[in-house]
Amino acid sequence: MSKLVIVGTVAFDAIETPFGKTGKILGGAATYIGLAASQFKTDGAIVSIVGGDFPEENLEMLKDKGMNLSGLEIVKEGKTFFWSGKYHNDMNTRDTLITDLNVLADFEPKVPQDYIDAEVVMLGNLHPLVQLGVIEQMNDPKLIVLDTMNFWMDSALEDLMKVIAKVDVITINDEEARQLSGEYSLVKAAHKIMEMGPDYVVIKKGEHGALLFGDDDVFFAPAMPLREVFDPTGAGDTFAGGFTGYLAKTGDYSYTNMKNAIINGSALASFCVEKFGPERLLNLSNKEVYERIQQFKSLTQFDIKLT
Amino acid sequence: MSKLVIVGTVAFDAIETPFGKTGKILGGAATYIGLAASQFKTDGAIVSIVGGDFPEENLEMLKDKGMNLSGLEIVKEGKTFFWSGKYHNDMNTRDTLITDLNVLADFEPKVPQDYIDAEVVMLGNLHPLVQLGVIEQMNDPKLIVLDTMNFWMDSALEDLMKVIAKVDVITINDEEARQLSGEYSLVKAAHKIMEMGPDYVVIKKGEHGALLFGDDDVFFAPAMPLREVFDPTGAGDTFAGGFTGYLAKTGDYSYTNMKNAIINGSALASFCVEKFGPERLLNLSNKEVYERIQQFKSLTQFDIKLT
Incomplete structure (x- = not known):
C-alpha cells in the first residue's frame, strides 16, 4: 500500500441533464478522484481549497472515506469554486453555464x-x-499521473508542456489528444504525446471506452454498455481515481498492472454515471465493484480455436 | 462446413479519401462479403447482378476465391451499378457523389x-x-443475417420491417440502431430491435468497435487501433462477411460462437481499411489473420487478482 497525493478542485456543481436538474451539490475533480481511490482503502491526501461555505458534513464524509484533508485549505471568508453545466441529449456534449x-x-x-x-x-x-507546484513539493514519487483538458491547451500551453514533460502518465480524451498532437489517428497522437514526456498515454473515449498506450503496446478497456447514462459529471475523474487508487494500493506501476488499473477505473466510472453527482460512489460495496469487473471480463472474453 | 448464400451488390466504386482518389474500381457489398467469407474457404454463392461492362477478370478472381457465381446475373447490354463517394477528414462521414x-x-x-x-x-x-425475395427462395436456413442502412428506414420502412421480422441477426451501425428503435441508449435500442424479430443484434461503431446483443448478454469487440485508416469503404461488409463466413465454416450458430465470429469479422475489417477498395483482402494470408486475432486478444486481455 503506497500513499497517494491528489490535487484538484473540491467544488459545488449544479448539473442539468435530460433526466433532471440539481441544486448546488458536492463536486470537483479531487472529490471524485478521492472517492474512487477510497474504494481501495488507499492512504490518500487531498490537496485543494474551499470556502467557508463548504459544509462540514462533506469534510467529514471525505475523512470517513479515509482521505487526509490536512492539505485542504479552508478560506473562511471565501466562497467555494462553483461550476454549472447543462448536458445535451446525447450526453457527450455539454455547455458550461457558470x-x-x-x-x-x-x-x-x-x-x-x-x-x-x-x-x-x-x-x-x-x-x-x-x-x-505540487510536483515541485514532492520527494521523488514513483508515478505521476496528469489529467488535463483542452481549456489549458488553449490558454496555457507553454505551462502545460512543462507539466507534461514531468509526468509518467497522461489521461486525456480523444479530441484533446488530437488537439495536443495535431494527429487525427489516435495511435499517432499517443506516440507524439509520449515524445513530449509521458511513458504512458491513456485516451478516454467516454461511452467508447479507453485506450492505454505504452511503447509499442496498446490496451483497450471498453465502457460498460448501460441502459441509461444519468449524469456523466465526474466520470473521467472517477476513472482517474480508480486508476491511481488501484496502482497505489498494489504498488505495482508496470504496464501489465496498468491494464488492471484501467479496468478498475472503468468499472468505477460506470457506477458514477448511474446517479447525479458523486451520489453513487458514496455507498458502493466491494461486492458491487467485484461483480462489475466480472462483467467487464465477460464483455470482451472470447475463445477462438484457430484451425 | 455449411453453405453460405450472399446477396448484395457487385459494383464499381470511385472513392476519394484524404489519402487519394481512385478511378472505377471493384466494389459492392457482396464483393466484400464474399472476399471476407472466402478467407474461411466457405462454400459461398453470390446472388447479384452486373452489366456487360463488368470485367471478366473480376469474375475469375471471385471464382478463384471459391465463390459460386451461378446466381450472378450478367446483363450484357446493361451497365454495372456504380457508386462514388468522398470521405471527410475524420473518415467517419462521407458524401455520396454518384x-x-x-x-x-x-x-x-x-x-x-x-x-x-x-x-x-x-x-x-x-x-x-x-x-x-431471397429469403422466400431458401429452404429453411438455420441462420439469416441482415445488413441494412438508414436509407431503407427512410424510404421503405414497411418492407424493411417485414425482413427484420424474418431474420436471426441484424447488423447495423449505432446511428441506424437509434433511428430504427427511437432509443438513444444502445442497450435499449438493441432490446427494442430484438422485439422486432432478430434474436441477436450487432451494432457496428466503426473505429469504436462492435457490440453483440443477445437475450440479456452483451459482448464487445474492439476495433484495432490503427496508425492509418486509408479507406473505410467496405469495412462493414467485410465485417459481415467474416462474421457469416466463420459461422458457416464452423456450423455453430450459438451465441458463444458468434463472439468468435465477431472477432473474425473485426480482424478482417481491420485489414480492409488499410488500402483502397478490396485490395488488401485479395492477398491476405491465414498467418496474417491469425496474428491479427492474437492482437485482438492481447488488446483486451487483463488479469485482475481480486483481493
Missing part, C-alpha cells in the same frame, strides 16, 4: 509533510502551474 | 438450386424487397 473560480483564483497548493514521500501523485484537472 | 443503379434497378435475385438448402444466408445491404 464558472465561479472564487477561492480557486488564488490557490497555492501545499502538500502535507506526511505525504511528500508519497509514491503516487494524481494531478487532477487544474491550471498547469498549480500542478507543477 | 449513385447509378443501372442494372440493379430491375434486379430479381435468383438463388442457385444447389444453394437453396444453404444453412447460412447473408443479406447484404439492398432494397428490403430484394432481401425478402
Whole structure:
C-alpha cells in the first residue's frame, strides 16, 4: 500500500441533464478522484481549497472515506469554486453555464509533510502551474499521473508542456489528444504525446471506452454498455481515481498492472454515471465493484480455436 | 462446413479519401462479403447482378476465391451499378457523389438450386424487397443475417420491417440502431430491435468497435487501433462477411460462437481499411489473420487478482 497525493478542485456543481436538474451539490475533480481511490482503502491526501461555505458534513464524509484533508485549505471568508453545466441529449456534449473560480483564483497548493514521500501523485484537472507546484513539493514519487483538458491547451500551453514533460502518465480524451498532437489517428497522437514526456498515454473515449498506450503496446478497456447514462459529471475523474487508487494500493506501476488499473477505473466510472453527482460512489460495496469487473471480463472474453 | 448464400451488390466504386482518389474500381457489398467469407474457404454463392461492362477478370478472381457465381446475373447490354463517394477528414462521414443503379434497378435475385438448402444466408445491404425475395427462395436456413442502412428506414420502412421480422441477426451501425428503435441508449435500442424479430443484434461503431446483443448478454469487440485508416469503404461488409463466413465454416450458430465470429469479422475489417477498395483482402494470408486475432486478444486481455 503506497500513499497517494491528489490535487484538484473540491467544488459545488449544479448539473442539468435530460433526466433532471440539481441544486448546488458536492463536486470537483479531487472529490471524485478521492472517492474512487477510497474504494481501495488507499492512504490518500487531498490537496485543494474551499470556502467557508463548504459544509462540514462533506469534510467529514471525505475523512470517513479515509482521505487526509490536512492539505485542504479552508478560506473562511471565501466562497467555494462553483461550476454549472447543462448536458445535451446525447450526453457527450455539454455547455458550461457558470464558472465561479472564487477561492480557486488564488490557490497555492501545499502538500502535507506526511505525504511528500508519497509514491503516487494524481494531478487532477487544474491550471498547469498549480500542478507543477505540487510536483515541485514532492520527494521523488514513483508515478505521476496528469489529467488535463483542452481549456489549458488553449490558454496555457507553454505551462502545460512543462507539466507534461514531468509526468509518467497522461489521461486525456480523444479530441484533446488530437488537439495536443495535431494527429487525427489516435495511435499517432499517443506516440507524439509520449515524445513530449509521458511513458504512458491513456485516451478516454467516454461511452467508447479507453485506450492505454505504452511503447509499442496498446490496451483497450471498453465502457460498460448501460441502459441509461444519468449524469456523466465526474466520470473521467472517477476513472482517474480508480486508476491511481488501484496502482497505489498494489504498488505495482508496470504496464501489465496498468491494464488492471484501467479496468478498475472503468468499472468505477460506470457506477458514477448511474446517479447525479458523486451520489453513487458514496455507498458502493466491494461486492458491487467485484461483480462489475466480472462483467467487464465477460464483455470482451472470447475463445477462438484457430484451425 | 455449411453453405453460405450472399446477396448484395457487385459494383464499381470511385472513392476519394484524404489519402487519394481512385478511378472505377471493384466494389459492392457482396464483393466484400464474399472476399471476407472466402478467407474461411466457405462454400459461398453470390446472388447479384452486373452489366456487360463488368470485367471478366473480376469474375475469375471471385471464382478463384471459391465463390459460386451461378446466381450472378450478367446483363450484357446493361451497365454495372456504380457508386462514388468522398470521405471527410475524420473518415467517419462521407458524401455520396454518384449513385447509378443501372442494372440493379430491375434486379430479381435468383438463388442457385444447389444453394437453396444453404444453412447460412447473408443479406447484404439492398432494397428490403430484394432481401425478402431471397429469403422466400431458401429452404429453411438455420441462420439469416441482415445488413441494412438508414436509407431503407427512410424510404421503405414497411418492407424493411417485414425482413427484420424474418431474420436471426441484424447488423447495423449505432446511428441506424437509434433511428430504427427511437432509443438513444444502445442497450435499449438493441432490446427494442430484438422485439422486432432478430434474436441477436450487432451494432457496428466503426473505429469504436462492435457490440453483440443477445437475450440479456452483451459482448464487445474492439476495433484495432490503427496508425492509418486509408479507406473505410467496405469495412462493414467485410465485417459481415467474416462474421457469416466463420459461422458457416464452423456450423455453430450459438451465441458463444458468434463472439468468435465477431472477432473474425473485426480482424478482417481491420485489414480492409488499410488500402483502397478490396485490395488488401485479395492477398491476405491465414498467418496474417491469425496474428491479427492474437492482437485482438492481447488488446483486451487483463488479469485482475481480486483481493
